[in-house]
Amino acid sequence: MSSTIKVLLAEDQSMVREALAALLGLEDDIEVVAQVARGDEVLAAAREHGVDVALLDIEMPGCTGIEAAAEVHRELPAVKLVVLTTFGRPGYLRSAMEAGADAFLVKDAPAAQLAEAVRKVLAGERVIDPTLAAAALAEGANPLTDREREVLRTAADGSTNAELARTLHLSQGTVRNYLSTAIQKLAVRNRAEAVRTAREKGWL
Amino acid sequence: MSSTIKVLLAEDQSMVREALAALLGLEDDIEVVAQVARGDEVLAAAREHGVDVALLDIEMPGCTGIEAAAEVHRELPAVKLVVLTTFGRPGYLRSAMEAGADAFLVKDAPAAQLAEAVRKVLAGERVIDPTLAAAALAEGANPLTDREREVLRTAADGSTNAELARTLHLSQGTVRNYLSTAIQKLAVRNRAEAVRTAREKGWL
DNA sequence: GGCGCCGTATGACATCTGTCATCCGGCAGT
DNA sequence: ACTGCCGGATGACAGATGTCATACGGCGCC
Incomplete structure (x- = not known):
C-alpha cells in the first residue's frame, strides 16, 4: 500500500x-x-x-x-x-x-x-x-436488569436508600428490592460488595 | 554538561x-x-x-x-x-x-x-x-488515626463488621466505634461514603 | 502528677438495610 | 388466552449498622 x-x-x-x-x-x-x-x-x-x-x-x-x-x-x-x-x-x-x-x-x-x-x-x-x-x-452475560444496574450505579457512591429513592424517583421499598435482587444475582452479601463485583465484571 | x-x-x-x-x-x-x-x-x-x-x-x-x-x-x-x-x-x-x-x-x-x-x-x-x-x-492533614484508617481500608471491599472484627482481631463493637469516629471526622453518613471521601483525599 | 489522646471494649438504643410475600399493570412469546 | 418477566409498590420482620455513654490501661507532655 x-x-x-x-x-x-x-x-x-x-x-x-x-x-x-x-x-x-x-x-x-x-x-x-x-x-x-x-x-x-x-x-x-x-x-x-x-x-x-x-x-x-x-x-x-x-x-x-x-x-x-x-x-x-x-x-x-x-x-x-x-x-x-x-x-x-x-x-x-x-x-x-x-x-x-x-x-x-x-x-x-x-x-x-x-x-x-x-x-x-x-x-x-x-x-x-x-x-x-x-x-x-x-462468565456469561450481565444478569442485571436495566433498573437494577442503574440503582446499583447510583448507589455506588454511598448514597442511602432515601437519597436513591429521591434521585431515581422510586419508592424506598423499590430501591431496596432492586438492590436485594442485584445482591442475590451477584451472590454477594450487601450493596457494597455488589457494587464491587459488578464493577469488576464490567457490568456497571 | x-x-x-x-x-x-x-x-x-x-x-x-x-x-x-x-x-x-x-x-x-x-x-x-x-x-x-x-x-x-x-x-x-x-x-x-x-x-x-x-x-x-x-x-x-x-x-x-x-x-x-x-x-x-x-x-x-x-x-x-x-x-x-x-x-x-x-x-x-x-x-x-x-x-x-x-x-x-x-x-x-x-x-x-x-x-x-x-x-x-x-x-x-x-x-x-x-x-x-x-x-x-x-485540606489539612489526614485526621484519621492509624487504626481508623486501617479499619476503613479493610472495610472498603464491603466486608461486614463481623468479618472486619475477625480479620483485624478486634471486637465488633470496637470496629463500629472506629468506623463511627471515621464517619464523623469525614463528615459523611455511612462507611461507604467514608471510604469514598477518604480515597478521594488520598487518606486511605 | 494531671491532662489528653489513642487503642480497646461493653451495652443500649435508634435507624438503616436486606429479605420475603404479595400485589398491580404492561408487554412479549407461544 | 395464558405464562412469564419487568418495572413498580407495600408491609412486616430480622439482622446489620451507626451513635452514645462509659470504662480502662498506656503513652506523651507540661
Whole structure:
C-alpha cells in the first residue's frame, strides 16, 4: 500500500495520550492525525480527518470509548475500531464487541501489540486477548436488569436508600428490592460488595 | 554538561510505560536506562543502573511509588524523584513530598512537562502543580488515626463488621466505634461514603 | 502528677438495610 | 388466552449498622 495509516487517538490523560502518539510515531507506516481527550469528540474528529483506525480508551469524560465506538461504527462503518483499556474486565470486552470494536487491548499488554493491532484490524483481522475472551464467555452475560444496574450505579457512591429513592424517583421499598435482587444475582452479601463485583465484571 | 540524564521508569502498565519511554526517548539529553513494573523492584534497579532520576507511578503492585520513593530517598539520596500519578489527590501529594519526592506530576498534564520536570529536578528545582499544592494545604492533614484508617481500608471491599472484627482481631463493637469516629471526622453518613471521601483525599 | 489522646471494649438504643410475600399493570412469546 | 418477566409498590420482620455513654490501661507532655 502507498500512504500511511491514519490513526485517531482518544484518551483523556494527555501525558498518556501523547506518549502513545510518540510510540505510534516511531512506526513508519502509521501516522496519528488526530487526538481527542473526550469520548464525545471522537466522531467529529474521525469524520473530519478521514481516519482509518480509531484508538479509543474506555474511561473518558463526555462518553465512554465504547459508546464512542458504537457511534463511529454506525456513522462511519469503514473506520476500524481499537478499544484500549486499563481494566481487563470481561464485561467491557463483551460491550466493546457488541459496539463493533475490531480489537480489544489492555494497557498492560506489551507496547508492540498496539501498532500490530492497528495493522491487523486494517487487514480485516480481529485482535482479542484469548484469555480475556475465554473469561468473557465463561462468565456469561450481565444478569442485571436495566433498573437494577442503574440503582446499583447510583448507589455506588454511598448514597442511602432515601437519597436513591429521591434521585431515581422510586419508592424506598423499590430501591431496596432492586438492590436485594442485584445482591442475590451477584451472590454477594450487601450493596457494597455488589457494587464491587459488578464493577469488576464490567457490568456497571 | 556532557553525558545524558539516566532515567528509571516505574509503571505497571507496560503499554503506558513503554509509551512514556518512547516519549522520553525523543529527548536528546534523556535516556531511559531501566524500566520496572513493580514498586518493590525500584530500589535494586536504581542502584544497579546508577540512575539520575527515578520516575515513579503511584499505583503499582509490590509497593506504591510513594513507598518506593521513600526507600530510594533513604538509600540513594542523590537520586532525584519524580512521582507520576493518575489521580491528583492532595493527600498523595502530601505523602509524596514527605517521602522525599522532588516533583509531583499528574498524568493529565501535558506530556512536555515530563521531560521538563526531569531536567528541573536534576537542576535542584521542585516541580509541583500550584493548584494541587494549594488544595493539599487547604485540606489539612489526614485526621484519621492509624487504626481508623486501617479499619476503613479493610472495610472498603464491603466486608461486614463481623468479618472486619475477625480479620483485624478486634471486637465488633470496637470496629463500629472506629468506623463511627471515621464517619464523623469525614463528615459523611455511612462507611461507604467514608471510604469514598477518604480515597478521594488520598487518606486511605 | 494531671491532662489528653489513642487503642480497646461493653451495652443500649435508634435507624438503616436486606429479605420475603404479595400485589398491580404492561408487554412479549407461544 | 395464558405464562412469564419487568418495572413498580407495600408491609412486616430480622439482622446489620451507626451513635452514645462509659470504662480502662498506656503513652506523651507540661
